[in-house]
Amino acid sequence: MPGTTIDQTATADEPLRPLELAAWMALYLGFGAATLGYLRDTIATLVPIWLPAGVGFGLQYRARGRWQRLLVFVAVFATEFASEKTFGKIQNVELYAVYAFCIAAEGLIGGLLARALTRRQPPALDDVGGLGVFVFSAVVATLTAGSVAGYAELTLAGRGAWSLGLAQWLEADLVGIIVLSPMVIARSLDTEITERSAWVQALALMGLLVGLTVALFGQRVDVHSPFVALSFLVVPPLIWLGLRFGVVGAAAGSLVLSVLVGVFTENQRGPIAALGYEESDRQWISQFFVGLASISALMLGTLTRERRRATELLEAAVHDLRDASARFRVLFEGMEERLAVVDREGRLVLANRGWLQDAERLHGAAPAFGTVVEAIGTGPRGVSAEAAYLWRRALAGEGATRVWRSEDERGDREFDVTFAPIRSPEGNVVGAYMTIRSLDERRQREQSEARARRLETVGRLAGGVAHDFNNIITAIVGYAELAKAEFADRGVPTGDLDEIRKSGERGAALTRQLLAYARRQVIEPRRVRLDQLLEGLKSLLLRIIGEDVALQIEMPSSLWPVRADPGQLEQVVMNLAVNSRDAMPRGGRLVIAGENVTIAESDAMRRDVAPGEYVQLSVSDTGVGIAADVMDRLFEPFFSTKEPGRGTGLGLSTVEGVVRQAGGAISVYSEVGIGSTFRVYLPRDRSATTAEHAVVTALPSTRGAESILLVEDDAALRALNVRILERQGYQVHAYGDGRSAVEMPAELLSAASLLVTDVVLPELNGREVADRLLARAPHLKVLFVSGYAEDAIVHHGILDEGVQFLAKPFTSGQLLARVRAILDG
Missing domain, CATH: 3.40.50.2300 (Response regulator)
Structure with a gap:
């Protein structure tokens, strides 16, 4: 409801704390003192409403466990006895003790009965059933306690008939319980009015209720006065409080109304006093009027709570349903299989984006939802009749699988197509579904998995060999350098030692390439701008590719930064450039370009990379191109089309390993006789830092004494x-x-x-x-x-x-x- 946040699960879900019990007992004593003091200081002989009964009953409703119920019983007994003895008119200690016992037992009986009826611990006022249990328990408890109290008055004080004592007890205590116990029970409801307008409305309603009650019941009138006929006008504000603020609002209004009507009636004011009945009858009528109005307001407050809770549950369910629908849609659209569903009549009711795209490729047109199976796939490609037939077979309970072929901009493609029925739990066919799986993508995935297994094998091999092999190479190079230094001092030629050192360095380079392919090389990534990196490599590239190859570098300054090892990126560029140079034996043009690209989810699988923002580094040449049978093995380690002795076969495999280790991907497009283009995708670096890592360089002196x-x-x-x-x-x-x-x-x-x-x-x-x-x-x-x-x-x-x-x-x-x-x- 606008302006108000009310959480009224009217359950005493908070434990009854000792300080809270003491506070309620102090309030109990105050209510008792006020009521008994009123009797003592006026001519009234009957209590119009006994509010302490509402405190004791509400506390027993909230009590948890036998020991807490016993504690509340003792506290109520002691407080009631002290109140009666201190402020009561008569001096009869035995009667006061009976009163105190009956009041304490009244709450205990009501609480136990409510628990037994609702089987909840503790009971609640959050629905009409709970309110009914509350009223029924209060009636039974007051009848039981009133019977004992009436008999005690008859035998101990000799006051009136037993039925009169019972009636007076029932009337005063029952009204006290109805108007005050909900306030005690609702102590833990956390009723929160968050807007100023709601506070203003609550105070205005309470003021209206007080004003009408004083105006209608505070005057001395006769039976013919219009105030008698207008006395019901105090009920609408009370009802409004219940509707607007729930159980708490209804209980607060009932408390105010009961006190004012009871006091005015006992002082022979208002419509009830104008009827001319005896004091006991006036009290009964006023209590009946207040009790009926209070129960009505409480019931409407409970219904309001039920409606509000149902609305909240419905809104939560709708929210959860939307979330579930969104999650389902993400999974449905992202699943590998292309899926479509038709209902029992053969109308298309559900299809993911992939199915619609593949259906368009297969049939020439994507069908609209609601299309019947005979019209699905009407187009120029010749499978419409078979599709409709297979849909109808599935709706008849028979599944089928076919392999269909189509041609698009990517060439001839094959699809594995399945039709199957959808059955209810009883086994009846309620619809059918169709799945389309691309056999080309399956083969591509199988090839990727095979390459991954080969990579893992090489990685284990490289990891096992690299440690010992690098130790050997380090020793060879190191001892060659030591020997060269000693022989140089003696004037001995060191050419052979230089050859040993060079051979060791070639072995080291081979090991590094193998580790790079296996992604076992240690890297130190930092923020890199490819335009700056290529600017630094330009002179070296010109020397490597030779004069008969024209170099063109297109690296805009707007390129996003990437995070990678700069040395490894240089190795990637150099390896690709050398590969392109070797593909142009008669010269040509080498173009190295950079571009910011965003890869959508639909393209991510084809490019074997996660969706997101990338910097695309492309290396294109006008060379001889790559044959189709070579393309599948292009990135395999030790595979080379060059003549023996002209390469290790690790150049492109090293490039792929470096790119993969940086979180990117590489693809190649080639046409024989025209040229090739390698595209490297490197993830955009969004880190806040732009600082470069310090580069360690050799100092002029490396000596020390540490x-x-x-x-x-x-x-x-x-x-x-x-x-x-x-x-x-x-x-x-x-x-x-x-x-x-x-x-x-x-x-x-x-x-x-x-x-x-x-x-x-x-x-x-x-x-x-x-x-x-x-x-x-x-x-x-x-x-x-x-x-x-x-x-x-x-x-x-x-x-x-x-x-x-x-x-x-x-x-x-x-x-x-x-x-x-x-x-x-």
Whole structure:
């Protein structure tokens, strides 16, 4: 309802806390004092309404468990007894004790009866049934307690007949329960009026109710006065409170009305007093009037709550249905199969976008919803009659599968088409569905899966070989450099050593290519702009492709940045350029271009990439083109169409591995005799940072005197690194495994400045060694060395942030430069 937020699940769902019980007991005492004081100070002999009964009854409704019910019983008994003894007219302690017991028992009986009838803990007032249980429990409880109280008055005080005591008790307590207990029960309803207009409306309605009650019941009138006929006018504001503010509004209005009508009637004012009845009859009539009006308002308030709750549930259900429908639509539109559904009469009722597109390719036109199966696919391509026949077979309960062919801009295509009935739980045919699966896409997916399995095989092979192979190459290159340095000092020719070093470097390059293809190479990605990268490569590209190939670079400055390893991107460009150069033996034109592209979900599967924003790097040539039988094996490792000795067959496979590791994709289009175009898709980098990673360069001097801890399991490489470092003045303490390294003496560890450790070690890996030593010596700096992407320091081949790393194989100069840079950093 506008302007109001009311959460009135009229259930006492909050536990009754001791402080709250004490507050209600204080209010109980106040109600009792006011009522008994009124009797004592006036000529009235009867209580028009006993509000404390409403407090006790409501608290028992909210009580949880036997001990809390017992606590409420004792509290009500004690408070009632104190109230009667302090403010009562007569001095009869025994009668006061009976009164207190009856009031306490009244609430206990009502609460237990309500729980038994509703089987809820605690009972509720959130529907008409709950309100009926509340009124019925109140009547039974007051009748039971009133019977005992009436008998007590007769026997202990000698006051009137038993039936009179019962009637007075029933009338006063029942009205008190009806008008006040909902307020006690609704204590935990969290009724919240959030708008100022709602507050104004609530106060206005309450003011109107008070004003009408005072005007109609506060005057001394006779039986012929128009006020008698107009007394019902106090009911509409009370009803309005119930409709607008639910149970709480109805209960608050009833409380005000009952007090005012009771007081005015006892003072012989208002329409009821004008009837001329005795005091007991006037009290009964006023209580009946107030009780009936209160129950009516409470019922309307409960109905309002039910309607509001039903509306909220309906709105929530509609919202959930919309969410479910949206999720279903996403799944339905994104599913691999193209799906369509017809009803029992053969009308098209459901179809995803893929089915409509394929239906258009197959039949020449996409059918509209509501189209009957005979009209689905009417077009020039000749399968309409068969489609209608298969739809009707499915509606008759028989499924069928066919292979259909069509021709579009992508050439001849094959589709696996299935028709099947849809049955109800009873087995009756209620419709039919049709699925279309592209056999070309299935073959493409199977080829991708086969390539992925080959990649995994090569990756395992590369990971297993790279560690030992890179150690061997590092040792070969390193010892060749040491020997060359020593022989050069003696004037001995070193040409043979140069050839050894060059051969080792070629082996290292081959290993790097293999690791790049297998995506096991360690990369350090950073924000890169392709236009700037190509500008830096332009002079090198011109030298590589030769004078007979015209180079054209089209890289707009508006290209989005990407996140990748710059060195690897340079390798991608160089490999593609070399591949294009070799495809143009008589010269031609090489075009390298960049473009911002957004790949839609419909194109993502065809390009084997996730939907999103990409920078497209295209490398086009006017070469001989690629034959169809070669295209399927183009990115396989060691596959080459060049003559033996003119390549390793890892160029394009390396390109694909680098691109995939960067989260991108690569595709190729070629026509024999015309040329080829390779398109590389690199994800757009949306990170906030634009800072470049610092590039480590060799310092003029790599000498030092610091203490270095070296952990390397390969004996030859360990000895080599010790010699390289000690020749530059460093103090080196070497270990062959991680266990012995972490057990080094404390004085040796405290004096060390740098830990140089291999990542792959027996027992403890390099990361574990570093973590344990750093726990003992936080000042220690760490340099990891490894031949491939080990998970200890990288995730998915990407170097962990802040990790210093040197890839094997490395030269002595690279090792010394990196060590010096870290120590000085």
